[in-house]
Amino acid sequence: xxxxxxxxxxxxxxxxxEVTLRCKPISGHNSLFWYRQTMMRGLELLIYFxxxxxxDDSGMPEDRFSAKMPNASFSxxxxxxxxxxxxxxxxxxxxxxxxxxxxxxxxxxxxxxV
Amino acid sequence: LAKxxxxxxxxxxxxxxxxxxxxxxxxxxxDYITWYQQFPSQGPRFIIQGYKTKVTNEVASLFIPADRKSxxxxxxxxxxxxxxxxxxxxxxxxxxRRALTFGSGTRLxxxx
Numbered sequence: 717x718x719x720x721x722x723x724x725x726x727x728x729x730x731x732x733x734e735v736t737l738r739c740k741p742i743s744g745h746n747s748l749f750w751y752r753q754t755m756m757r758g759l760e761l762l763i764y765f766x767x768x769x770x771x772d773d774s775g776m777p778e779d780r781f782s783a784k785m786p787n788a789s790f791s792x793x794x795x796x797x798x799x800x801x802x803x804x805x806x807x808x809x810x811x812x813x814x815x816x817x818x819x820x821x822x823x824x825x826x827x828x829x830v
Numbered sequence: 831l832a833k834x835x836x837x838x839x840x841x842x843x844x845x846x847x848x849x850x851x852x853x854x855x856x857x858x859x860x861d862y863i864t865w866y867q868q869f870p871s872q873g874p875r876f877i878i879q880g881y882k883t884k885v886t887n888e889v890a891s892l893f894i895p896a897d898r899k900s901x902x903x904x905x906x907x908x909x910x911x912x913x914x915x916x917x918x919x920x921x922x923x924x925x926x927r928r929a930l931t932f933g934s935g936t937r938l939x940x941x942x
Binding site: 720749751758759761764807809811817818819820821822823824 | 862864868871872873874875876879917919921922930931932933934935
């Protein structure tokens with residue numbers, strides 16, 4: 717298996733633009749997590765899906781952020797409009813089964829908003 | 831939530847054994863203890879998981895005392911490539927977010 721695949725790896729955009737980050741979890745995994753990592757705030761959990769259903773989105777910073785999982789093999793994290801403080805590395809992770817704790821992370825998307 | 835506390839940083843030399851201790855005084859009966867490793871510019875990577883006593887795999891050992899209020903990750907004979915941030919997590923994913931909520935981690939620096 718190719719592991720968790722995120723795209724793009726790097727994204728530079730101007731303030732106010734819409735940004736869409738993509739994630740393909742490992743086949744057969746039924747839990748998916750989105751994280752944001754910065755030097756100041758560390759690794760923050762944004763939202764968690766189980767069987768394509770959002771379970772906990774309390775970590776989503778504000779209404780400008782939205783996430784979807786239309787099927788078991790694809791998820792998106794969208795920021796609209798983007799702001800410079802959204803600059804961070806965004807990680808996606810998937811889990812083998814509900815109740816397990818061995819998550820597999822993607823390589824991340826480094827977002828820079830100028 | 832079972833809060834975890836671990837040292838901010840540690841230094842070691844190649845070939846030494848490194849022990850990183852994590853405190854989790856409020857651990858619940860159904861909680862597991864999981865450790866992750868993160869290298870710069872990469873996502874975290876699962877190292878080891880345990881519930882009680884001792885667990886060992888090809889990478890590390892995890893020691894958990896009977897009261898489970900702490901755990902110690904042991905890395906035998908570290909090398910420069912073990913320089914990374916190590917995270918201790920407590921919880922189970924059945925409750926949503928607990929098991930994959932990361933704290934500040936321990937930054938391990940291995941020197942030659």
